Amino acid sequence: MDYRENAEELAFRTRVREWLLVNAPTNWREEAKTEEQMGALHRRWQRTLYEGGFVGLSWPVEYGGHGLTATYEAILNDELGRADTPRISFHNYLGRAIFTYGSEEQKQRFLPPMLRGDIQWCQGFSEPGAGSDLANLRTSAELKGDRYVVNGQKLWTSGAQHADWCVLLVRTDKDAAKHRGITCLLTSAKAPGITIRPIKISDGAPETCEMFFDDVEVPIDQQIGETGAGWRIAMTVLAFERGPGDIGMIATFQTALRRLEGIAAERGLLQDPETRKAIARVYVIGEALRLNVVEQLSQRNAGKPPGPEGSVARLLLTKAEQAMRTLELELSGAAAFTEPGDTSFASYLRSRTISIFGGTSQIQKNILANQVLGMPR
Ligand SMILES: Cc1cc2nc3c(=O)[nH]c(=O)nc-3n(C[C@H](O)[C@H](O)[C@H](O)COP(=O)(O)OP(=O)(O)OC[C@H]3O[C@@H](n4cnc5c(N)ncnc54)[C@H](O)[C@@H]3O)c2cc1C
Structure with a gap:
């Protein structure tokens, strides 16, 4: 990133870089092969970062954060991306639901841990x-005394x-308009009656x-916000999920592109016009993404919460990641299918999911058309 940093921010960057030299895990891709190992690695890494004083930089001090500006998060994420470390838990954006709509007691209970x-x-x-048409959700919650009884099914969780906990959207009023009858609950992911x-x-x-969910009991003090206000909470969470919350993805992306350029050079392909065109294309999309993310960071620093314009970054990220993984697969050639250690085909397949989760690319375009450009539905 090349926006200007003041003396304190530069000193922070140096401190992070020096700390990472000592503490960043090495060889983690080789060591954490399975989902279980990756999950354990993420927990350990988050804990190490927390103990180093690098988690929740822009969160308020009273909930375990450091009360700094979004620039500090950006610097941290940029350095994590450059050092090619594992990602910090990508589910922390869910904390925004509690942070924005939770009671004081809920914030104290859930945010620090x-x-x-x-x-x-x-x-x-x-x-x-109920995917693109999320408001169609049918998992029901019926209030019985001081607890909800939840029945239904979630998919793609x-x-x-x-997980230990789940931010859950449930229907509490079948007769209300479909966006109005939804409530947000926090449930233990290990509660009796849940099968995963x-x-x-x-x-x-x-x-x-x-x-x-089969007759799963959720105490009423685990409801976030008012009854029937779940849609607004869902939109806040999705705006953070869709927006470029993690600017470190730019540095991660640039590191990965440099690695691919190295592979192209090793294979004598750097002068090949098609390879050059493909590298340039990935670079240009990545650069557009970087500029968009920096623009959004300044908006965040000016106190503007993420909104529908986050869908631009999401679409650019999707394009950038998919173009890069296609290039990686092409550079691997036949080895993608014959060499057991070659992960390019798996990465290519995984990159296809980015245009689905958090809202499909078509839905992101609808959001931009309706909510940013003001086009008719
Ligand atoms: C890897 C992965 C991880 C996920 N993780 C989570 C998670 O942790 N939690 C969670 O709640 N969900 C998660 N999801 C679900 C994800 O949000 C949904 O898959 C997504 O919103 C699409 O919904 P759907 O699968 O029901 O497809 P559908 O909504 O049925 O869409 C099918 C196709 O129709 C198109 N389409 C639908 N409506 C429109 C429209 N109005 N205009 C134009 N095109 C339209 C879509 O773009 C898509 O191409 C995940 C999905 C994946 C693949």
Whole structure:
């Protein structure tokens, strides 16, 4: 990144870089091969970062954060990307639901352990028949005394098999308009009555899950926001999920592109016009993404919360990642299918999921058309 940093921010960058030289895990891709190992690695890494004083930089001090500006998060993420470390838990954006709509007691209860990495989260929004049309969700919650009784099914709940808690959207009023009858609950992912079945995605990893709810009891003090206000909470969470919350993806992306240029050079392909064109294309999309992310960072620093314009970054990220993984696969050639250690085909398949989760590319375009450009529905 090349926006200007003041003296304190530069000193922070130096401190992070020096700390990473000592603490960043090395060889983690070789050591963490399975989903389980990757989950354990993420927990350990989040804990190490927390102990180093680098988690929740822009979160308020009273909830375990450091009360700094979004620039500090960006510097940290940039350095993590350059050092090619594992990612910090990508589910922390779920904390925004609690942070924005939770009671003081809920914030104190859930946010500090979330930042410490003591509790892992999953996002129980999508259902069969309620993906793009999320407001169609049917998992029901009936209030009985001081607890809800939840019945239904969630689908594509990533990381549910390793999660401790779930941010869950449920229907509490079947007669209200479909966006109005939804409520947001926090449930233990291990509560009696929950059955979790992992689903293997295209590259064979059991990354996401089905979750079944049979008379699952959720105490009413685990409701976030008002009854029937779940849609607004869902939109806040999705704006953070879709926006470029993690600017480190730019540095990660640039590191990966440099690695591919190295592979092209090794294979004598750097002078090949088609390879050059493909590298240039990936570079240009990445650069457009970087500029968009920097623009959004300044908006964040000016106090503007993420909104529908985050879909631009999401579409650029999708294009950039898919173009890069296509290039990687082409550079591998036949080795992608014959060499057991070659991961380019798995990465290519995985890159196809980016245009689906968090809202498909078509839905991102609809959001931009309707909510940013003001075009008719
Ligand atoms: C790897 C992975 C991880 C995921 N993780 C999670 C998670 O942790 N939690 C969670 O809640 N969900 C998760 N999801 C679910 C994801 O959000 C949904 O898959 C996504 O919103 C699409 O919904 P759907 O699968 O029901 O497809 P559908 O909504 O049925 O869409 C099918 C096709 O129709 C198109 N389409 C639908 N409506 C429109 C429209 N109005 N205009 C134009 N085109 C349209 C879509 O773009 C798509 O191409 C995950 C999905 C994947 C693949």
